[in-house]
Amino acid sequence: MLQTIEVEIDASGQVHPLEPLIRLPPGRALLTLLDGQTNEPALLAEAALAEDWLKPEEDEAWGHLQPAKS
Structure with missing residues (x-):
């Protein structure tokens, strides 16, 4: 069984391991190195999603969740 920790x-x-109760079993593993604080999937999706988010229809659709403007 594959497990990611x-x-x-x-x-x-x-x-x-960041979880103190995890004991690494002997054997082989693959290690993926992450780049510091970068949240790459979110950064890659931002521009594509912004096209929809910035439409006036979106503001209207979600307006009921915005605080009342005085």
Whole structure:
């Protein structure tokens, strides 16, 4: 069974699971390195979604959720 866990890698290259109860079993694994604070999928989707979000119809559709303007 495949399982994904979040880990931190220290300056010496040691892998430390973020969940303290997780014990890494012996064996093989694949490691995906994440780029710091970047939330790439959200950044890639932003421009495409903005085309719809910025339409006047969207403001009207969601207007009932906006605070009343004085």
